[in-house]
Structures are given as structure tokens and as C-alpha cells.
Amino acid sequence: MMRTRPLKVALLGCGVVGSEVARIMTTHADDLAARIGAPVELAGVAVRRPDKVRGGIDPSLITTDATALVKRGDIDVVVEVIGGIEPARTLITTAFEHGASVVSANKALLAQDGATLYASAQQHGQDLYYEAAVAGAIPLIRPLRESLAGDKINRVMGIVNGTTNFILDKMDSTGAGYQEALDEATALGYAEADPTADVEGFDAAAKAAILAGIAFHTRVRLDDVYREGMTEVTAADFASAKQMGCTIKLLAICERAADGGSVTARVHPAMIPLSHPLASVREAYNAVFVEAEAAGRLMFYGPGAGGSPTASAVLGDVVAVCRNRLNEATGPGESAYTQLPVSSMGEVVTRYHISLDVADKPGVLAQVATVFAEHGVSIDTVRQQGKDGEASLVVVTHRAPDAALSGTVEALRKLDTVRGVASIMRVEGE
Template sequence: MVRTRPLKVALLGCGVVGSQVARLMTTHAHDLAARIGAPVELAGVAVRRPARDRDGVDEALVTTDAAGLVSRGDIDVVVELIGGIEPARTLIQAAFESGASVVTANKALLAQDGPALHAAAEKHGADLYFEAAVAGAIPLLRPLRESLAGDKVNRVLGIVNGTTNFVLDRMESTGAGYGEALAEATALGYAEADPTADVEGFDAAAKAAILAGIAFHSRVRLDDVHREGITEVTAADIAGARKLGCTVKLLAVCERAEDGRSVTARVHPAMIPLSHPLAGVREAYNAVFVEAEAAGQLMFYGPGAGGAPTASAVLGDLVAACRNRVTGGLGPGESAYAQLPVSPMGEVVTRYHVSLDVVDRPGVLAQCATVFADHGVSIETVRQTSSGKEDGGAQVVVVTHRATDAALGATVEALRRLDTVHGVASTMRVEGDQGTGSR
């Protein structure tokens, strides 16, 4: 039975995603009411530029007074879609203080101040939902937080930024350079005019912090996440990966240490085998590969951005928050009981692909191999070819067994000091074994 008093929703932001949320609330009003147990009413829309035309949104609902809207007292749920740290943080806090629950897609704020927001929600008896903050329409956070609540997640490996995946995919499939591929992404609307947050890995790092916190029941902040972008990835890196039967992806990697006493979270380009499920994720799509103790290997795939897909995730959270209002219950809050520390990047263990430009003469390969051995880095494969350059040098490509990041870094610095090494052309991590999703 559907009760007659409507639940009132305040929408903060009416851009690409916000406008789709407003549209879906109107066109799906009957279904939403049936699923929630009460009608849902859009009570106000806070924007910065009220004069802009917003098709399908009642002009009478539009306001520039976001603080006044969230503090009205009759608002049941605030949907925050303005992004950034401020004023979003202050508005969300005000919403909780007024007794409203919050649905947000604000990954940057959650990665920076998630614990404080969860604490405020708990203090005021409200919900905080944020499915749309990671991987757009893909149902990911709720399965991690609820469906796998009885399991032990050991690793989360994902492509969580569509812009960088599009750029790397174009470099792989067309042979384009980084700049050319980024220009195409910008022309097609996949990249912002200022793509820094995407190509330098900030966007993916915020998502990695959220994923690690949920997966490992520990607090992981943005500052805990090691971050590298794709701006230094070259056509030579792509070609080198192809020779190994791999492709290059910008990965968010969150994993439990082998002794179970700590976790790591990192974002960086990596080579993965073409046999790995993530290798086939093309263009601007996202995918996340989860390894759990009992459930085994799971993969979540779909569009990671866009107005309608992201709005779908927002509406799912809105339904959950509104249902709780009807029943008088609350959804799951923060789970950080494990309190596992985040290990520094130097302790991360993985494989590496190292390309060296060297002098072409007998003994050089053995000399380089000695440097690897001196630093405790075991070589899996090595290949030497003529560089094709006028100086008659050679190229040595080494793929290592698993080693710590600190050991590999020290190895590379020692190699650079050799008179027989002209330079270290590239160093890239290799994730996933051939034919499996394992480390």
C-alpha cells in the first residue's frame, strides 16, 4: 500500500547528471512510488545559474539558495551532484543536521572526508548513499558492501576512469600517440577541457580510496593512494606490451597484504595479459575485477560515466534512502572495524617490465643482470635486440618476477649509473598472470 504523503527531495546541481535525475523522477514517478511505498516529490533544485534553460524542470523549483533549501526541515533526502569539496561538504553537513538523508556522487569529497560524513549521518540518524561515486551505472559498491559482507575480499583491480581507458584503447588500436588520442577523446566529449583529474590519475585515485575502504573495512583516504597518470605512456610502451601478449590499462589496484595485516591502494598504468578479463574493456567503459575468498573471481562491467547511466545509480540510492524513510530504518553505515593500516608504495609487490637502451657489446647483458640480482629482483625473461639507432646500440627488455616497488626503484637507479646503459626507456608494472586474474 502506498501512503499519500510525498517524500520531498532536494536536488543540488542540475547539470548533465542532475538534469537526468530530475527527468527520471518525473517520467518514472508512478514506478518509484510503488517501489518506495510513497510518492516522491522534487521540492527544489539548487543551481548557480538560474537563467539557464532546464527542459523538464519547473522554474518555480529553481533556486540559488542551496543552504536554505537543504535546511528547510521538510526535506527527506538531499541529492548532491555539484561535486568538489566546498560548498558540497557544508551543504551535506547541513542536510544531516536538518534530519535529511543524503545521496551523493561526490568521489573527491568521500575520499577526503568520508569518515566525517559517515559520523555525521550516524549522529543525526540519517543515511549516506554514494553508489554513483564509483563506476557510474555499474552496481559495484552495494555488492561490495552488502552482497559480499559475509566474505573476505582480498583484491579489487579495476578500470575506473573512462577517459584514460579511451585514450589507451585508441593508442593500442590505431597506433596514435598520447596527444592525438587525447585530442580525439576531447572532441568526442570523453575528456574535459582540462583533463588533468583524469589523465593524472586523481579521479581514479579517489575511487580507489572508496573501494579499498569498503572492501577491507578500513579507512583509506585519498592521500593513502599512490597515484600515477598516463601522460608518460608512449607508443613504445604499447608496442612492448603487445610483444608480451599484453595491453596497457590505467588500473586502480586495492589489495590485502599476503600476511593480512595491511592493505595497499594504488593507481598507475600497467600491462595486463590479453587473456585477463580486463584486457577486453574498450573505449570509455569501466570494469572492476574482485577476488574474494569464498566467492572467487567476480567482474562488474558497464558504462562508468554519462548523464543517464550515472543518474540510474543515483536513483537506485534515492529509492533505498526513501524506503528507509517509509519503514523507519537505516541502511548500512561505515564499516571500518578492521582498521588495517595502509602500507607505503615501496612495500607493494608485483612484476615489472623494464626497457633499457644499452651499448651493444659483449658482457652488457650480464652486467645488467648482476644489478638486478644485487637488489634482490629476480628476472623472469630477458630479450636483447638492436636498437636500430645510428649509434649502433641495443635495447634490453627485462620482465621480472614479483619484487617490491622499493627494490625495483633501487635497481633502476643503479642501472642508470652504469656507463653501458644509455638510459632507462620505460618502467611499467605487470599485473595479473597469463590466463588468470591472480597476482
């Protein structure tokens, strides 16, 4: 039997994602009601610019007073898609205090202060769902915190930003430089006018913090995530990668230490073999590779951004939260029982691809090899080309602590025979 009193939803934000949430709620109202067991009603929409025309939304629902909307007391679910830290944090906790559960797409807030939101939700007996915060339409959060709850996850590695993947894919497939590829991404609407959050890795770092926290049942904040952007990646780096049978991706990597005593989370460009499933992820698509003890290797793939894909994830959470309310239950809350420390980047064991400009004369290779040996870093391969007194030396290392590899590079810079370090790239996925 379907309950006749509708569940009421308040929408905070009506931009690209919010307007699509409202549209789907309206056009698919009968289907949503059948799946939930009760009608769902859009009860209010908080916006900053009330005069903007919003097709398909009853103008009487529009308000600029978001606080009053979440305080109404008759709201069952608040959907927050305004982003940023404040006023989003206050609005979400206020919603909990007044008896509403929350569905959010706010990766920045969850990465910075998710513990506060979880605590408030638990205190007031409400749900906090956020599938849309990490990878758009890709079902990822729910599988990690529900489907794999009985397993031990050791590693999560993925492409979680469509803008950067589009840029790197164009550089790889066309030979374009970074700026040229960025200009194309901007023209097609994949990149914002200010792409800093994407290309400098801030967006991916927030998502890495969320993924690490769920995967390893410990609190990982944005400040715990090591971050490097991709603005220094060049066409020459792609040429070197191709010689190794690799491509370059901006990766979010979350790992549990081999002894299980700590975790790491990092975002940086890396070379990965063409044989790795992530290497074939093209255009603005996202993909996340999960390695679990019992389930083995799993990959989640699909569109990671955009109005419709993100709205799909939001509404999936709305359905789940509404079902919980009908059953007078709540879904999973924060799981941070392990309280594992987050190790520094220097403790991460990885590999380096280092390109050096060196003098083309006898003994250079021996000097370079000595520096690696002094820092306890083993060399895997060396490739050297020379002409007219100048030479390039490409060294790929075996796995070593990142601090040792970084120290090696700094020592190489001080050699008289090294004219410059042309590029440094980590190698992953092997």
C-alpha cells in the same frame, strides 16, 4: 497500501547528471512511487546560474540558496551532484542536521573526508548512499558493502575511469600516440578541456580510496593512494606489451596483504595479459574485478560515466533511502572496524617491464644482470636488439617489492653502458 504524502527530494546541482536525475524523476514518477511505496516529489533545485533554461523543471523550484534548501526541515532526501569539497561537505552535514538523508556522487569528498560524513549521518540517524561516486551505472558499492558483507575480500582491481580507458584503447587498436588519442577523446566529449584529473589518475585514486575502505573495512583516504598518471605511455610501450601478449590499462588496485595485516591502494598504468577479463574492456567502459575468499572472482562491467548512467545509480540510491525512511530504518553505515594500516607503495610486491637503451658491446647484459642481483630482483625474461653501436634491452622481472625494483632502476641509470631508461611499466593480472 501506498502512503499518500510524498517524500521530498532536494537536488543540489543541475548539470549533466542533475538534470538527468530531475528528468527521470518526472518521467518515471509512477514507477518510482510503486517501487518505493510512496510518491517522490522534487521539492527544490539549487543551482549557481538561475537564468539558464532547464527544460522539464518547474522554474519555481530553482534557487541559488542551497543552504536554505537543505535547512527546510521537510526534505527527506538531498541529492548532491555539485562535486568538490566545499560547499558540498557543509551542505551534506547541514542536511543531516536538519533531518534529511543524503545521496551523493562526490568521489573527491568521500575519498578525502568520508569519515566526517559517516559520523554526521550516524549522529543524526540518517543515510549516506553513494553508488554513483565510483563507477557510474555499474552496481558496485552496494554489492561490496551488502552482498559480500559476509565474505572476505582480498583484492579489487579495475578500470574506473572511462576517459583514460578510451585513450589507451585507441592507442592499442590504432597505433596512435597519446596526444592524438587524447585529441580524439576530447572531440568526442570523453575528455574535459582540462583532462588532468583523469589522465594523471586523480579521479581513479579517489575511487580507489573509496573501494579499499569498503572492501577491507578500514579507513583509506585519498592521500593513502599511490598514484601515477598515464601521460608517459607511448606507442612503443604498446608494441612491447603486444610482444608479451599483453595490453596496457590504467588500473586502480586495492589489496589486502598476504598476512592480512595491512592494505594497499594504488593507481598506475600496467601491462595485463590479453587473457585477463579486464584486457577486453574497450572504449570508455569501466570494469572492476573483485577477488573474494568464498565468492571467488567476480567482475562488474558497464558504462562508468555520463549523465544517464550516473543518474541511474543516483536514483537507485534514492529508492533505497526512501524505502528506509518509510520503514523508519537506515542502511549500512561506515564499517572501519579492522583499522588496518595502509602500506607504502615500496612494500607492494609486483613485477616490472623495463626498457633500456644500452651500448651494443660485450658485457652489457652481464652488468645489467649484476645490478638486478645486487637488489635481490630475479629476472624472468630478457630481450635484446642491437644495431650500429646502439641496442635496446627489455627486461621483465619476477615479483619483488616495489622498493627493490625502483632501486634497481635507479642503479641502472648510473651505469655508463646504459644510455637511458626508455620506459618502466608494472605487470599485473598474472
